[in-house]
Amino acid sequence: MTHFVRSVRSGVTVAALLLTMVAPGLAADAPDVTAPVPPQDAAPETPAVETPPVSPTAAEPTAPAATVEDSTPTVGAPGNAASGPITLEAPVPAVAPPQRPRPTAGAGVLDTGPAPVRDERDAGLGDNQRHVALVASVRTVFVLGSGFEPYAERAVLPSFGLGASAAVAVDGPFVFALGGDWEVAGSNSNVRGAETTLVLHRFTVVPQARYHFSRRIAGFGRVGIGAGYLRGQLEDQAVGVERSDDAMVVSADAGAGVTVQLTSTRHSERKAIRFWLSAEGGYAWNDDAELAFESDDAPQRSAAISFGELSLQGPFARLSAALTF
Amino acid sequence: MKFRKFLGGKGVMKINRPSGAFRAKSVAVLSLALGSVACERDPEWELPFVRGEAVGLQGSVAVIDEERDELMMLTSPSKHQLSVDRLRIGRNIVRAVPSQDRELLLVLSRGVVPRLQRDDERPMLTVVSGGTEPRILSRYQLDDPLRGLAVDPDNEWAVAYEAEGAVINVNELMLVHLAEPEADPIPITIQSSGGTPRRFTFTSPLTTPAGDAHRLLIVETERDLSIIDLANPTAREVNVPLPSTARSELATPAQVVFHDDLPGDEEVASYLAVRLGNDSSVVTLRLGPPDRGEQAFSLVYNILDAGALPSKIEFVQTDRGLRLAALVPARREAVLFDPATSKSERVQFEQPYTGLARVTGVVADRPQVGDVALLYSETAPSIAFWRLGEASSTPYASFDDYPVESRVGQVIDVPGEEFAHLKLLTAVSGNEFFLLDLRSRLSHPMRALGGFALRLAPDGQRAWAFPSHGMELAQLNFADKHPATVAVERPVLDVFDIARRDGSGRSLLALHGRAIANVPEASWGTDLGATLFDAQEPDSADTRFFSGLMLEGW
Numbered sequence: 001m002t003h004f005v006r007s008v009r010s011g012v013t014v015a016a017l018l019l020t021m022v023a024p025g026l027a028a029d030a031p032d033v034t035a036p037v038p039p040q041d042a043a044p045e046t047p048a049v050e051t052p053p054v055s056p057t058a059a060e061p062t063a064p065a066a067t068v069e070d071s072t073p074t075v076g077a078p079g080n081a082a083s084g085p086i087t088l089e090a091p092v093p094a095v096a097p098p099q100r101p102r103p104t105a106g107a108g109v110l111d112t113g114p115a116p117v118r119d120e121r122d123a124g125l126g127d128n129q130r131h132v133a134l135v136a137s138v139r140t141v142f143v144l145g146s147g148f149e150p151y152a153e154r155a156v157l158p159s160f161g162l163g164a165s166a167a168v169a170v171d172g173p174f175v176f177a178l179g180g181d182w183e184v185a186g187s188n189s190n191v192r193g194a195e196t197t198l199v200l201h202r203f204t205v206v207p208q209a210r211y212h213f214s215r216r217i218a219g220f221g222r223v224g225i226g227a228g229y230l231r232g233q234l235e236d237q238a239v240g241v242e243r244s245d246d247a248m249v250v251s252a253d254a255g256a257g258v259t260v261q262l263t264s265t266r267h268s269e270r271k272a273i274r275f276w277l278s279a280e281g282g283y284a285w286n287d288d289a290e291l292a293f294e295s296d297d298a299p300q301r302s303a304a305i306s307f308g309e310l311s312l313q314g315p316f317a318r319l320s321a322a323l324t325f
Numbered sequence: 326m327k328f329r330k331f332l333g334g335k336g337v338m339k340i341n342r343p344s345g346a347f348r349a350k351s352v353a354v355l356s357l358a359l360g361s362v363a364c365e366r367d368p369e370w371e372l373p374f375v376r377g378e379a380v381g382l383q384g385s386v387a388v389i390d391e392e393r394d395e396l397m398m399l400t401s402p403s404k405h406q407l408s409v410d411r412l413r414i415g416r417n418i419v420r421a422v423p424s425q426d427r428e429l430l431l432v433l434s435r436g437v438v439p440r441l442q443r444d445d446e447r448p449m450l451t452v453v454s455g456g457t458e459p460r461i462l463s464r465y466q467l468d469d470p471l472r473g474l475a476v477d478p479d480n481e482w483a484v485a486y487e488a489e490g491a492v493i494n495v496n497e498l499m500l501v502h503l504a505e506p507e508a509d510p511i512p513i514t515i516q517s518s519g520g521t522p523r524r525f526t527f528t529s530p531l532t533t534p535a536g537d538a539h540r541l542l543i544v545e546t547e548r549d550l551s552i553i554d555l556a557n558p559t560a561r562e563v564n565v566p567l568p569s570t571a572r573s574e575l576a577t578p579a580q581v582v583f584h585d586d587l588p589g590d591e592e593v594a595s596y597l598a599v600r601l602g603n604d605s606s607v608v609t610l611r612l613g614p615p616d617r618g619e620q621a622f623s624l625v626y627n628i629l630d631a632g633a634l635p636s637k638i639e640f641v642q643t644d645r646g647l648r649l650a651a652l653v654p655a656r657r658e659a660v661l662f663d664p665a666t667s668k669s670e671r672v673q674f675e676q677p678y679t680g681l682a683r684v685t686g687v688v689a690d691r692p693q694v695g696d697v698a699l700l701y702s703e704t705a706p707s708i709a710f711w712r713l714g715e716a717s718s719t720p721y722a723s724f725d726d727y728p729v730e731s732r733v734g735q736v737i738d739v740p741g742e743e744f745a746h747l748k749l750l751t752a753v754s755g756n757e758f759f760l761l762d763l764r765s766r767l768s769h770p771m772r773a774l775g776g777f778a779l780r781l782a783p784d785g786q787r788a789w790a791f792p793s794h795g796m797e798l799a800q801l802n803f804a805d806k807h808p809a810t811v812a813v814e815r816p817v818l819d820v821f822d823i824a825r826r827d828g829s830g831r832s833l834l835a836l837h838g839r840a841i842a843n844v845p846e847a848s849w850g851t852d853l854g855a856t857l858f859d860a861q862e863p864d865s866a867d868t869r870f871f872s873g874l875m876l877e878g879w
Contacts, residue, residue, distance in 0.1 A: 150370065155365075155366065192373055192374040193374055238854035238872045239815065239854065298870065299815060299856070300868065300870065302869075303871045305872060305876065
């Protein structure tokens with residue numbers, strides 16, 4: 001008998017797991033599809049009191065679980081393997097619990113009112129796509145432009161960035177977000193014994209289009225348009241001073257990638273802090289600039305030292321981590 | 326569906342979710358991997374800068390960039406402008422030698438050593454123009470690496486010598502005909518009796534008994550001479566053994582002079598003469614009729630005795646004709662040899678003069694007969710003008726001596742014609758030099774607080790003096806003989822007076838750079854800067870400073 005019980009439990013658990021993988025939103029939304037339960041003869045007497053909203057999560061029982069041997073009638077639809085263990089573990093209220101407000105399609109400018117419940121269930125997105133994001137990123141630009149050699153041993157410009165964005169329009173899985181990024185890129189090297197340093201601060205406005213394939217994953221495309229502050233330094237050994245120069249450049253990039261939610265995808269209808277990881281590829285462009293290194297401590301009427309036009313452009317790869325809420 | 330299940334389902338992501346530390350490591354590894362596929366920059370950016378020799382030319386300054394095997398050609402396009410162009414010379418530059426007129430620069434390179442691949446570069450001789458737009462004029466491939474280089478004052482020939490290798494022919498020379506860039510170098514092995522080439526003298530055309538003129542290359546070894554006819558360089562050279570000294574030692578040549586003589590109706594005779602460094606003998610060689618079929622002349626050998634070790638010899642014209650003058654400071658006299666008869670006359674001086682320079686064409690009251698020579702001494706503070714037109718008739722009255730404040734070590738000619746009557750006499754002490762006006766016979770002493778280096782402007786208008794690694798330099802304008810000192814903000818390695826490319830005048834380029842510790846060559850270092858002055862009107866407040874020149878011109 002014990003062996004039989006174990007087998008049944010295992011079978012039910014596996015079936016539930018498979019179902020949630022096929023339709024991640026289904027199990028999470030299971031309570032929403034629960035119909036008012038008619039009184040059952042075999043059911044134990046339950047006080048007619050209002051109960052708080054029941055957690056939709058089947059794996060988080062709020063009452064002692066019944067056993068299969070009790071032959072308690074199921075509350076869910078007959079033959080629904082996924083709902084079987086859920087209803088077995090949930091207490092059956094004597095009266096129908098208050099209906100949770102159904103989620104709408106979004107609150108952005110495209111939100112024209114409550115969306116059909118059926119669409120949301122199909123998408124299974126909950127509130128995943130409607131969020132404000134705080135982003136930290138690392139990016140590597142593979143510099144194809146000229147003039148970068150004095151500042152790096154490889155044609156790579158690494159950077160670190162911080163940014164924020166907010167969904168401004170949501171239409172089902174489609175999201176249009178607007179954000180801003182600050183990014184600092186730096187490289188240093190040694191040119192024939194002279195130390196060189198290059199730092200680029202980029203401030204960009206970033207419109208982003210996103211499509212949520214599921215609660216877990218979304219694809220996105222974005223462009224960044226803004227300005228960059230470029231500063232270079234050169235050690236002048238002949239004089240024993242450090243020379244520097246700076247320049248403002250127009251800066252832009254375009255990229256596309258995927259973002260994956262790493263936190264639990266349950267409770268998607270709730271506003272919660274979530275953690276996302278994104279990978280992106282694209283092309284970065286910065287206006288050409290020529291840095292002419294000078295120093296106030298150099299001899300009188302010193303000519304500037306220049307390595308010529310500096311063109312920081314090329315394909316990039318970016319990894320970013322985001323907190324959304 | 327599978328894609329969605331894989332990425333969106335709970336199982337895979339949960340099971341394989343890395344820990345925080347692992348995630349951070351993964352990001353770092355991914356970034357490194359992405360970075361590693363990016364192109365590395367040209368390795369030449371990594372090369373340190375090792376400043377080699379700097380050579381001043383007519384319109385440019387060549388600085389050897391040792392690590393890049395390049396010449397950095399510094400030119401001045403216009404006032405206060407400096408341009409750096411790089412000329413790829415060849416692997417492992419050994420030596421750079423300018424021509425006498427500074428119009429050419431010849432550079433020897435070893436090539437790839439050891440040469441293991443067919444396409445490894447061979448040793449080369451590269452000829453670079455020295456004007457305001459320097460460029461490579463020609464390259465000559467050599468069989469073996471050579472270290473020595475001598476350039477013909479007429480820019481017609483060059484000779485490379487001093488081979489390197491496990492087994493070398495020390496007497497092999499590579500003769501390069503600069504006037505024919507397409508011609509291959511000519512290998513010549515001199516027949517020395519145990520010596521190796523030490524010094525080379527390219528003669529002017531010397532008339533042979535047949536009446537035609539031949540330029541000769543005289544190769545001095547430790548114990549003999551080899552004379553190569555440049556009109557027929559592949560013909561066997563003439564070897565001239567030197568006599569043993571009075572102490573039965575091997576005689577060593579110390580100086581070679583030549584004279585092309587057409588003395589009227591007499592037999593045509595051109596002469597060579599050799600001063601010995603360790604004997605009182607002077608050897609004269611007259612170009613005689615050929616005694617072998619392949620040579621255009623023979624050499625008639627004669628030995629003359631100066632009585633004591635001569636310090637200088639020179640062919641001069643006296644009131645009795647051509648003479649070979651030998652200064653004998655130990656006896657305070659000069660010996661005048663008749664090269665045709667070997668007869669000699671002696672002129673007694675007040676001072677032990679050690680040096681002699683012919684100044685006939687530039688002195689005031691140029692005599693109708695004979696040369697005028699400037700005599701100077703390394704051991705006595707005196708100079709003298711020697712009128713050789715009176716040397717035989719009234720030898721005791723043929724010179725006028727003048728006391729000066731220092732002993733003179735060297736007499737430097739001023740290039741060009743405008744100030745050819747001026748001579749720069751440098752003192753043995755190294756703290757003074759004199760500007761001697763041969764027309765007025767006035768000297769203008771210039772004194773420096775410390776040691777100094779002297780550089781002549783190639784246009785012959787001025788000279789520059791500066792203490793090595795000092796913070797100032799002085800211009801000596803030949804027109805007014807006024808020295809003007811200008812300050813610089815960085816220690817000076819060397820100065821070069823070059824023509825501007827736009828023809829607007831000349832620029833003075835003062836090179837700066839730190840010296841490498843424990844390296845004796847003052848010019849070596851790891852950086853290079855320059856201050857540019859207007860060479861004609863230098864002013865400390867009107868300069869342009871350039872730094873990081875080793876980073877320019879790529």
